[in-house]
Amino acid sequence: xxxxxxxxxLNPATAGTSSSYIGDEFVPSGFSQMKIPSxxxxxxxxxxxxxxxxxxxxxxxxxIMPLLHTTELExxxxxxxxxxxxxxxxxxxxxxxxxxxxxxxxxxxxxxxxTVQVVAGELEQPSVNGQLYEEWRLTVGxxxxxxxxxxxxxxxxATGTFTLTSGLSNGIPLQGSNLAVxxxxxxxxDSYLIKSLKRPKHDLAAITEQLRTGMGAExxxxxxxxxxxxxxxFSNLWFDHDQLxxxxxxxxxxxxxxxxxxxxxxxV
Numbered sequence: 001x002x003x004x005x006x007x008x009x010l011n012p013a014t015a016g017t018s019s020s021y022i023g024d025e026f027v028p029s030g031f032s033q034m035k036i037p038s039x040x041x042x043x044x045x046x047x048x049x050x051x052x053x054x055x056x057x058x059x060x061x062x063x064i065m066p067l068l069h070t071t072e073l074e075x076x077x078x079x080x081x082x083x084x085x086x087x088x089x090x091x092x093x094x095x096x097x098x099x100x101x102x103x104x105x106x107x108x109x110x111x112x113x114x115t116v117q118v119v120a121g122e123l124e125q126p127s128v129n130g131q132l133y134e135e136w137r138l139t140v141g142x143x144x145x146x147x148x149x150x151x152x153x154x155x156x157x158a159t160g161t162f163t164l165t166s167g168l169s170n171g172i173p174l175q176g177s178n179l180a181v182x183x184x185x186x187x188x189x190d191s192y193l194i195k196s197l198k199r200p201k202h203d204l205a206a207i208t209e210q211l212r213t214g215m216g217a218e219x220x221x222x223x224x225x226x227x228x229x230x231x232x233x234f235s236n237l238w239f240d241h242d243q244l245x246x247x248x249x250x251x252x253x254x255x256x257x258x259x260x261x262x263x264x265x266x267x268v
Contacts, residue, residue, distance in 0.1 A: 001028050004080035006065055008259040009044075009252070010057055011036060022098050022197070023058035025086045034263055039222045043255055046210050049130015049200070051153070056130040056200060059095055062086075063204060064252055073237075073249045076230055080260070095197075101179065104193040106137075112185040114138070114192045117171055119178050126201035133197055136174050138181055140190040150175045162186075208248045223254050230257065 001007060007027050015029045036044065047064075048057050068077050069087045078084070101116045108114075135151040144164065150156040156176070162169040162183065171180030174194060181194060202210070224235040230253070237250025 002083045005256045021054040052130030055132040101196045106191040108190040109187045127198040136194045142188045
């Protein structure tokens with residue numbers, strides 16, 4: 001299976017690839033989403049986040065897979081299938097270029113536009129739960145009324161009115177964020193799509209420490225219970241190696257190999 005290990009870790013609902021998700025890579029058409037046992041899903045939630053969206057999983061895999069390919073651990077990645085579409089990477093910095101907030105006018109008069117302001121904290125407030133992408137649609141009505149629909153999870157609709165001072169509105173809050181939109185010269189029927197891509201709060205070093213302290217003895221034992229190869233190597237790396245690439249790499253590979261066993265059982 002092309003991109004075998006990456007696909008197992010991603011476990012997408014649909015095959016193929018989509019330009020709707022930043023950092024997306026090819027998923028073979030024959031792959032079907034697995035029902036991941038809770039003992040392994042616990043690990044995935046620490047690695048990706050409790051409410052990780054596709055953008056977050058792609059981002060994390062864009063940091064994990066090179067970590068594996070740039071060490072001897074690449075052997076275990078390619079053991080399943082040597083065909084990969086993401087390495088060597090030709091799209092470095094793709095996430096860095098996309099982080100932030102953008103406002104896309106869907107319908108507005110030539111004299112009106114919208115800007116995003118920070119209500120509190122930083123513009124790119126880091127994501128703790130793994131949901132990186134947020135999206136809202138603002139529609140202006142008559143008499144300074146507005147409708148704000150949050151398209152990302154959880155979907156929500158808010159309505160209200162804004163006040164104008166010298167043609168500039170007060171901040172209209174974006175649900176579930178520390179951001180607000182201000183309108184200049186708004187007209188009835190104007191609409192804007194606001195998109196936000198946050199940075200994740202935790203890096204791989206922090207994730208490794210969270211796995212060490214929060215994975216739980218039962219989950220850890222289930223992951224490494226086999227004493228045969230390659231699990232013996234994976235176990236030694238996780239428990240004994242002091243370099244991040246090898247320590248985390250051992251655990252990620254053990255997870256991928258165990259997920260492959262889950263996949264094969266579902267196929268049968």
